[in-house]
Amino acid sequence: MTDTASDVFAALAHPTRRQILQxxxxxxxxxxxxxxxFQATGPTISRHLGVLRQAGLVTERRDANRILYSLAGERLALSVGDFLSTVCPEQIVLRQVRKRSTGQPAETQA
Incomplete structure (x- = not known):
């Protein structure tokens, strides 16, 4: 699993992967x-699942001969939330309020 927002947004770029998450x-x-x-082939869906797994948006576990996938919702929320908080003024304010409530220093705005 990687920790870059680029991987998360690249994974979200394809409509099939977004539908899988839904x-x-x-x-x-x-x-x-x-x-x-989906109408896509099994190997195509497997590749989509691999991209989602690599981005940390889904987890997998084996159950006998089946692979079960789960949404890693917290990872998705944190990644998208972090991005939004850097570009959306309302989110910037909310982030500053959260930091104040946890005792972290608030960022100054330019």
């Missing part, structure tokens, strides 16, 4: 269940 919001799914929801 499908996982209600819980864990087997790779075959995910693939059955």
């Amino acid at each position: 499908d996982l919001k209600d819980g864990e799914l087997a790779a075959g269940e995910i693939a059955a929801r």
Whole structure:
């Protein structure tokens, strides 16, 4: 897993990967269940899952001969939230309020 926002946003760039994340919001799914929801081939969906896993947006676990995928929602929320807080004035204010409430020094605005 990598820790760069670029990997997260690259993973989010493809509509199939965004749909996979939406499908996982209600819980864990087997790779075959995910693939059955798309017209793409199994290997194509597997590559999409690999991109999501590499970006840290999904986790996988083995159950006998099945691979089960889960949404790593906190990672997604933190990555997108961190980006938004740097470009959205309202988010900048909210970040400063959060820092003050946790005792961290607030950033100064230019």
